Amino acid sequence: METNTSIQMRHLGKTDILVTPIGLGVMELAGGGGLIGRMFPVISQEDKNAIIKAALDGGINWFDTAEMYGAGVSERSLAIGLKAAGKTDRDVIIATKWQPILRTARNIPHSIEDRLHFLDGFSIANYMVHQPYSFSSPEAEMNAMADLLEAGKIRSVGVSNFNPARMRRAHAALAKRGIPLAVNQVHYNLLHRQIESNGVLDTARELGVTITAYSPVARGLLTGKYHQDPALLARLPGWRRASMARNLERTRPLINVLAEIATLHAATIAQVALNWLINFNGELVVTIPGATKVRQAEESAGAMKFLLTGEELSRIDVVSRKLQ
Numbered sequence: 395m396e397t398n399t400s401i402q403m404r405h406l407g408k409t410d411i412l413v414t415p416i417g418l419g420v421m422e423l424a425g426g427g428g429l430i431g432r433m434f435p436v437i438s439q440e441d442k443n444a445i446i447k448a449a450l451d452g453g454i455n456w457f458d459t460a461e462m463y464g465a466g467v468s469e470r471s472l473a474i475g476l477k478a479a480g481k482t483d484r485d486v487i488i489a490t491k492w493q494p495i496l497r498t499a500r501n502i503p504h505s506i507e508d509r510l511h512f513l514d515g516f517s518i519a520n521y522m523v524h525q526p527y528s529f530s531s532p533e534a535e536m537n538a539m540a541d542l543l544e545a546g547k548i549r550s551v552g553v554s555n556f557n558p559a560r561m562r563r564a565h566a567a568l569a570k571r572g573i574p575l576a577v578n579q580v581h582y583n584l585l586h587r588q589i590e591s592n593g594v595l596d597t598a599r600e601l602g603v604t605i606t607a608y609s610p611v612a613r614g615l616l617t618g619k620y621h622q623d624p625a626l627l628a629r630l631p632g633w634r635r636a637s638m639a640r641n642l643e644r645t646r647p648l649i650n651v652l653a654e655i656a657t658l659h660a661a662t663i664a665q666v667a668l669n670w671l672i673n674f675n676g677e678l679v680v681t682i683p684g685a686t687k688v689r690q691a692e693e694s695a696g697a698m699k700f701l702l703t704g705e706e707l708s709r710i711d712v713v714s715r716k717l718q
């Protein structure tokens with residue numbers, strides 16, 4: 395077994411912002427807030443604080459949130475949790491996102507004030523356009539983002555769910571202002587590898603844009619817990635239960651391989667799935683697993699502390715490919 399206890403930081407694209415290969419996604423802390431908030435359990439602030447502290451104690455240095463995650467609920471919960479853990483703005487990196495749906499780029503300078511208000515003293519290291527759907531062009535959006543950067547309100551610019559053509563347009567618009575496109579945050583995990591064939595990954599590599607992989611453990615399916623105990627599915631809301639149940643038997647061969655490799659590293663299935671994601675493509679991909687429990691945040695952080703061998707990365711690749 396190869397171990398690597400010192401965590402190597404990675405640059406967000408061509409910026410000077412350094413993040414650990416795994417950050418904590420805090421969409422799950424939006425429970426109760428707005429439309430998205432209704433999709434998550436309501437977690438007490440005390441438990442949110444403990445989840446955030448567990449991530450920090452495990453070595454995680456950054457957090458991913460968004461306006462869409464409860465219209466401020468996730469951002470505010472994060473700021474409270476960081477303060478409870480004794481952290482100040484100097485200690486952490488925060489990425490958040492502008493909600494573009496049914497809006498134009500003219501909303502960007504207004505929305506930023508709310509983001510800064512909810513983050514309560516923590517600054518925005520990376521600000522993303524959350525979706526490709528808005529009434530404005532990517533050029534207009536990137537110009538508004540560049541204005542924020544030049545005004546010192548954010549440190550870097552990113553996009554999310556952008557296809558290769560839109561990534562190129564965003565990259566070119568920012569380049570005219572002398573600003574790199576730092577990240578494209580997209581759906582990527584061992585059961586969902588479309589970005590490897592639709593041009594997103596290749597475009598990111600070519601342009602020097604970091605890929606931030608969201609839903610890295612397929613909302614729990616890649617942890618093996620539902621394979622080991624299908625009765626757990628009954629606790630899930632209907633929208634999650636149906637797709638999990640449908641995919642349980644189909645994905646079992648991959649879970650079996652992850653479990654076998656996990657034993658060799660004294661790791662968990664989730665940790666092997668995360669480790670594969672941050673190492674299969676060199677340093678191009680970082681990821682932001684979500685957590686509703688302290689143990690999950692601890693496990694996510696622990697996934698940065700060992701190294702899968704080249705042979706193990708390939709073996710996982712081959713089994714996972716058969717499921718695409």
Ligand SMILES: NC(=O)c1ccc[n+]([C@@H]2O[C@H](COP(=O)([O-])OP(=O)(O)OC[C@H]3O[C@@H](n4cnc5c(N)ncnc54)[C@H](OP(=O)(O)O)[C@@H]3O)[C@@H](O)[C@H]2O)c1
Pocket residue numbers: 418419420421422458459524554555579580607608609610611612613614617619664682683684685686687689690691693694
């Ligand atoms: N840009 C976008 O459009 C977009 C879209 C989605 C998400 N995101 C971001 O990506 C982050 C993560 O994505 P995600 O939450 O969709 O998916 P995910 O990270 O694959 O799944 C997180 C869920 O999996 C379960 N889990 C996590 N670690 C576990 C472990 N070690 N053992 C057992 N169960 C575990 C927990 O759910 P239970 O406790 O319920 O089992 C947790 O809430 C979000 O927080 C958000 O910041 C971005």
